[in-house]
Structures are given as C-alpha cells and as structure tokens.
Amino acid sequence: MNTALRAHAETDYAHELTALGAQDDRPRPPQWKLSPWAVTDYLLGKTLADGTVITPKYIGDRRTIEVAVSTLATDRALLLLGVPGTAKSWVSEHLAAAISGDSTLLVQGTAGTGEEAMRYGWNYARLIAEGPSDAALVPSPIMRAMREGRLCRVEELTRMPSDVQDTLITILSEKTLPVPELGREVLAAKGFNVIATANNRDRGVNELSSALQRRFNVVVLPLPATIDEEVAIVSQRVASMSKALSLPAQPPALQEIRRVVAIFRELRSGSTEDGKSKVKSPSGTLSTAEAISVVTSGLALAAHFGDGTLKAADIASSMVGAIVKDPVQDPVVFREYLETVVKERDGWKDLYRACRDQMK
Template sequence: MSVSVDPTFVKPGQTQPAEALRPHAEHAFADELAVLAAQDDRPRPARWKLSPWAVATYLLGGTLPDGTAITPKYVGPRRIVEVAVSTLATDRALLLLGVPGTAKTWVSEHLAAAVSGDSTLLVQGTAGTPEEAIRYGWNYAQLLAHGPSRDALVPSPVMRAMGEGATVRVEELTRVPADVQDTLITILSEKTLPIPELGQEVQAVRGFNLIATANDRDRGVNELSSALRRRFNTVVLPLPASVDAEVDIVARRVDQIGRSLELPAVPHGVDEIRRVVTVFRELRDGITADGRTKLKSPSGTLSTAEAISVVTSGLALAAHFGDGVLRPGDLATGILGAVVRDPAADRVVWQEYLETVLRERDGWSDFYRACREVSA
C-alpha cells in the first residue's frame, strides 16, 4: 500500500525543512554566514549582508580572528573570486563563463547567498524560456476579472530582485532565445523595467545586481548580442589547475553529498578518487600525465562535476551492495558511462586508452580489470 505525503511548500527566504535533500546555500552554511557577519567590520555596499572581503572569504575559506574556520566553497584562483565579487559591488552585471563542470552554478549560488542572503531568485535558462520569466507575467483570473493592475501582475525573479535590492541569477543564459535575452538590455543599462500595460515602470533599488552563467560548449546556440555582452563583466572559471586541486574539489563535494545521503566517509576512497580524476584529466587533455603518450579524446566533457557524480554513485554501491569501502568495481560502470557517450566513436577511444595506458600502469591492475570487465 502506498502512502501519500503532502509536500512541504516553502517560500523563498524561509527556513527550509530539516529533511531537505539539498538545502540552499544560505541554509546549509547559515552558521558560517552568521559568524562572518558578526565579525565583519569592513564597509558593506547597500543591502549587502557581508562586505566584499567577507564574501570572498566565505567562498574561498579561511580562518577568522576568533579561530573560526570557514570552509572553502570554491577551489581556484583567488583573483577570479575577487574580480567577481567586486563586479557585483558596481553597477555591472556578472557573467560566469566556462566549460561544463567548472562550478559556475555553484559559485553563482554562493555569491547570491553571501551578498543577499537569498539564492532562490533564479531564472533557469532553456530553449523554451519565455519573456515573462525575465520581465513579468499575469494572473489571468485577476486580469479577466479586473483588467490590468498591479494585483494581477506576477513579478519575475528579476523584477523582485530589482524591488528588493537583491542579487538575481540567470542560469545558462546562452540557452535562452535571443529575443528573450535582449529583454535584459534595458534592465541592465537603465536599471528599469517598463510595464507598458500599466503605464508604469519598476526602478531597481541600490543593491540590485545580476549573475548569469554561460557554457563554452553552447557557443553558436544563442550567442549573446554585442549590446547585451557589453552590459556584463565576464569572468572565466577555469578547470582545476592540477590533479591535486581536482582531487580536493571532488573529495570535498562528495563528502558533503555523502553526509546528506548517509554514505561512507570519503577518506576511505581518496586513492580511488585520484584514479577517476587522473583518467578524466588524461582523456580530457589528450595526453597522459607524464606527457609521454598522446591520446584521443572522447566526445564528452569529463568535467569535475561528472567525476563527482561517478564517485558519489560508487559510494552508494559500496554502501548498499558492498562493505562500505570504495573500490574500482564500484566506479567502473560510472566511468564507462561518462566516457562512452557516442557508442561508436567513444568506445574505440576508451578501449585504446584501456589497453595502451591503464593495462601497463603500475599499481592499477585491479582498476584495469574492473574497467575491462564492464567494457567487454
């Protein structure tokens, strides 16, 4: 017999239920944000919850004067974060650009949480995103009953952010149709949103700004017009510079996800995480780590985000169908699925890498056998 459970409806900004599967950043890290706010004595732009220095510390991590440790949310060049934060303190919008899996969405969420205390003002860009998602819509029952009025108007997240002096996020901007993208031009240049039906406009109050993300792989889908691109300060998020940096990122993120899912602790699988990261980096770069062997690259991105997904799935297998220790057999199927996206071309690339690189690598025999078994 199935049991029906009523969903818990939460308004943006409200405290989330204790059992939320994926809490918003401002709730997941509420303690750190509160400590930073209490010890932050630097100037804050209008309506910012923290100073720019404290926002950067929240993202990059550090130790406060009282000894409180702030965990890093982003592992990467400090200057990139400083430029992003300082951009939001001006009247320029911020565009986070990069290949898939470079933490663009993750960084935008944490920036909004630290600056405005609310990361839920969000427009998710898709090929079907309508103009109303950026401007406003209408409650048609009210519209038919009473005609155009402010009561019948349904504000978009962008309109709400303008009125509240908050930070709004637009994810995957280049996925949005070009004519819808261009509705942002007046908002970003004039800081106003006209409502012709009412003969009115909404003016942005101090503190308003916008963070957009865009994918390098989406170039040519819906390119930003030069007029719109000029309204943004673009910050490119790079791939992790080294194996150690990427292993650290994967281990931290998998540990956070694993704790919420009650999976085994990551430290038991750090060696296997390093193997996954090494495989992904070598195939992504088209050359082995020692620089001796050139490789063909598969069609997929093999990003850090995909490595996190493969390891998390492996931990779930180890927890529920093994002894809780992450082993090559728990990862092999996930790696195969990440690498072989095109069954014809990618399978050839993977088999060649498997037999010419992994087979000959010292200490990798168990990993090679597990991958070869699922690839047969």
C-alpha cells in the same frame, strides 16, 4: 528536522555567514550582507579569529573570485563563463547567498524560456476578471530582485532565445523595468544586480548580442589547474554529498579519487599526466562535476551492495557511463586508453580489469 535533499546555500552555511558578518568590519556596498572581502573569504575559505572554520566553496585562483565580487559592487552585471562542470552555478549560488542572503531568485534558461520569466507575467483569471492590476501581476525573479535590492541569478543565458536575452538590455543599462499595462515602471533599488552563467560549449546556440555583451563583465572559471587541486575539489564535494544522501559507506580512499581524476584529466587533455604519451579524447567533457558523480555513485554501490568500502569495481560502471557518450567512437577510444595506459600502471590492474569487464 530538515528533510531537504540539499538546502539552499544561505541555509546550509548559515553559521559561517553569521560568523563572518559578526567579524566583518570592512565597508559594505548598499544592501550587502557582507563586505566584498568577507564574501571572497566565504567563497575561498579561512579560519576566523574566533576559531570558526569557513569551508572553501571554490578551490582556485583568489583573483578570479575578487574580480567577480567586485563586479557585483558596480553597475555592471556578472557573466560566469566556462566549460560544463567548472562550478559556475555553484559559485553563482554562493555569491548570491553571501551578498543578498538569498540565492533563490533564479531564472533557469532553456530553449523554451519565455519573456515573462525575465520581466513579469499575469494571473490570467484575475486579468480577465479585473483587467491589468497590481493584484493580477506576477513578478519575475528579476522584478523581485529589483524591488528588493538583491541579486538575481540567470542560469544558462545562452540557452535562451535571443529575443528573450535582449529583455535584459534595458534592465541592465537603465536599471528600470517598464510595465506599460499599468503605466509605470519598476526602478531597481540599490543592491540589485544580475549574475548569469553560460557554457563555453553553447557558443553558437544563441550567442549574446553585442549590446547585451557590453552590459556584462565576463569572468571565466577555468578547469582546475593541477591534479591536486581537482582531487581536493572532488574530495570535498563527495564528502558533502555523501552526508546529504546519508550514504552508509566509508569515506573514499584518496587513491581512488586520484585515479578517477587522473583518468578524466588525461582523456580530456589528450595526453598522459607525465606528458610522455598522447591519447585520444572521447566526445564528452569529463568535467570535475562528472568525476564527483562517478565517485558518489561508486560510494552508493559500495554502501548498498558491497562492504561499504569503495573499490575499483564500484566506480567502473559509472566511469564507463561518464566516458562513453558516443556509442560508436567512445568505446574504441576508452578501450585503447585502457590497454595502452591503465593496464601498464603499477597498482592499477584492478581498475583495468573492472573497466574492461564493464565494456564487454
């Protein structure tokens, strides 16, 4: 029995990947588990000829995913760019799972990420005892991906210091990683490439050098274009998370999800859905990922402290927590929105009262 809270994509969706591979008769780039066409179908979903249902991992424009997949079939690396919550990491993981069968070769970018995370490190006990050797070398995920002809994921690239980012330049341009201590280099095997993610809001933190920018093809993952598209994303991910968490609650009514999504969309866009009224925006991003978190947290409250049915009171506390980030500005913005928009909507009085009470 698998006790992992969330399995890797290649494990969780192994039956879909196997079914796609069995029916995939299109050309595959070297070392790819599936053809680019099948990888795109895996991301966007379809029903195969044998009746196997491939669930959509990304709901959005097909061309965007086609460009991302085709980039990885070239010698250019892929940079997924977007505001927080646009599924950059999610798409990155599923691309690696479908193409390489392994999404675990991952470098997590932070302000403290060192050069060894991108290149290689050393087992210092062996290094001191034996000197530089293959046994003392600790390969980075990128070095492993180069040796094995797989994809490596680099999360939050712009969070890393600039000098660490630039270690990628030689790797991406020359497809080689020098190891001067051993007097040799690691040459990338066919199939190697890099998928990086970066946050639009991090521009100015550690911007990419022009030399590194030229090594990437940038694909922007936008926020969902319509409320129906965003509701579908939230519904799908909440169902998946509820199953993983074994929440003993009824699936949330579509109406509750739609209300959460509508509020988030209106507050981040600065106008009501019908375009008739302007509203002030809070300091947070109010992304699709945060809407998923609000509904999931509400389900947990309903399951463990209610009757198992998601109600307005269950989602109010999480919603207020997601919206009110700045303790000075955001409460004023949200109270005004509650009084001028939510209070006046038919059938929304329960949500208005629950959020108002939570704001006291």
